[in-house]
Amino acid sequence: MSSIIQQLINGLILGSVYALLALGYTMVYGIIKLINFAHGDVYMLGAYFGYFFIKVMHFNFFIALVLSMFVSALLGMLIEFIAYRPLRQSPRIAVLISALGVSFLLENGMSYLYGSDKRAFPQAIKTIQYHFGGIQISNIQLIIISTAVTLMIVLTIIVKRTKMGRAMRAVSADQEAAVLMGINVNRTISFTFAIGSALAAAGGVLIGLYYNNIDPLMGMTPGIKAFVAAVLGGIGIIPGAALGGWLIGILETLTQAVGLSDYKDAVVYGILIVILLFKPTGILGKNKREKV
């Protein structure tokens, strides 16, 4: 019994990081209908910024976390400004290709500049294990889960309670109407990229600390999994992304726990396909008729 609970906790922690990434996918999709394939690489860059702030600048872990979120937010805005904004009026496929280009540029650029070898992430926080009954949880796992939950709450407040959040929702509902209401669409989109990138960077730094290694291609697999999580939860729906992330994390852990480690990804994605067959718009998605 305790080992099942332990596995669920493991899945929850893994899922938290997927959820942080999935939020960025879903927000960007919600607002400009773009699948931002470079998102996983912003997560990677976030981890490298964290590495830089801790290892070179010797900042405290939490300061480094906030700083790398901030720098990544700026970077996210820059990517949007250079690679997506000029294509705002082009067919959607052009922006998608541009996103793939940015992804390759970031991955190979980092490999070229800093080498494709794995680097050990500085252990800024010493691992301490806590035991509750038969269950074991480390301080780092607690940091991951609490940071993820805090950031999700902050995000909800921003989206629901602030003026900028209202603007985001308005642009997402109807871009042209939002312009007529006097909303600065470009600024709103920039802001969305900034928030999404900051969340991805937080995920990257936390993962660096947890697994103790980072490399230029670390964003590829989590990026794809987070994308799937976003679709599973219902793309464009913020709570759906968090739900999808946790679900994938837990499914992944449980398939390993029951002894299917050979087919881990096959089983997880098999289940996801089945879910999507029954609910094509995702778990929280509503069936909406396309207006003609």
Next chain:
Amino acid sequence: MKKIIAIVVAFVVVIGAVIGFGVSKKSADKTSDVITIGGVFDTSGNASAYGQAEQKGANFAVKRINKAGGIKINGKSYQVKIVNKDSKSDNTEAASVTTSLISNTKVNAIVGPVTTAATQAAVPAATKGQTPMMSPTAGADDITVQKNGKVQPYVFRAQFKNSYLGTKMAQFATDNVKAKDVVIFQDNSSDYGTGITNAFKKAYKGHVVETDSYQAGDKDFQAMLTKIKNQKFDAIVINGYYNEAGAILKQARDMGINVPVIGPDGLGDPKLAEIAGNKNTSDVYYAAHFSTKAPATDAAEPFVTAYKKSYKQEPSQFTALAYDAVYMIKQAIENEKSADKAKITAGLAKIKNFDGVTGKMTMDAFHNPKKSIVMVGVTNGKDTTATVVK
């Protein structure tokens, strides 16, 4: 019409000149007192760390052979010349430099290439050129085997094949670690991990409690480790490479799993301790081909001393294997009393009880050397012990 005749004549003259040149060069070679060995090493690109170490080892072997009077055949001394070409960590390049060494340089034998993939790419060239090729470090089981199950006639290697590692690791687990129950984690994204696991299971006398797989690039091993944590086992065997092994090691030790960890040569990299953390990298044993701490034969000590004197650094296992590769070719020439390519090939296949610096070697029917391995023990991230497993 006249024009066409002129062109044909020009062709004949040029081709004739080339052939004539080639023939005259060949006849010049026959009379010389030099045995030429071709070196195919990746001295640039991804595999350059291995390639450079091996090129040094091969060059050093040639230098020592010549210093000791060369290779003697029927009382006559032949000097050895090595012609190295860079295969640039590229498979196509490996095949083309091999061809060039065989047809242009007219080498008697080839040492190299470095990696399994490059060796596989060079096999057709060596076979077509009927030239013996001795790869110091190609590990995959099938490089010396043809598709129909017969041995590749011209391909040899100086390191043991990968699955042989599993056999020796099983022996080490029983005899030295005294492990009765083990858990195996394997990288199932390549033949390397699964091949070693199969060989290990076949040879291991104890009980395998659990076998779990992961893929290269995986980072989260919490689920796998949680699953085994409450079972009874004396050791963990990780059949994969240092990146994932380092992560497993860190997460296992963080969880309080402190049993010995045994792994193949894929774990032998300083990055292992870097990723796992020095404190976590204790009671870890990985297989190596050669260690300066544990000389496998009498030939090892003088080699290490002489090498250190020349290069001011300790020889790596790659250097040692390339060194052995050249000396095996020398042995084959001396045994067969001929530097003819076919004779060298026959001689290499018959090598028996050869005292190499990496162990006493005997070639099996599939051109794989049977020899001892070294298990290097790591404490606090540093290599501290070395045990020869005979």
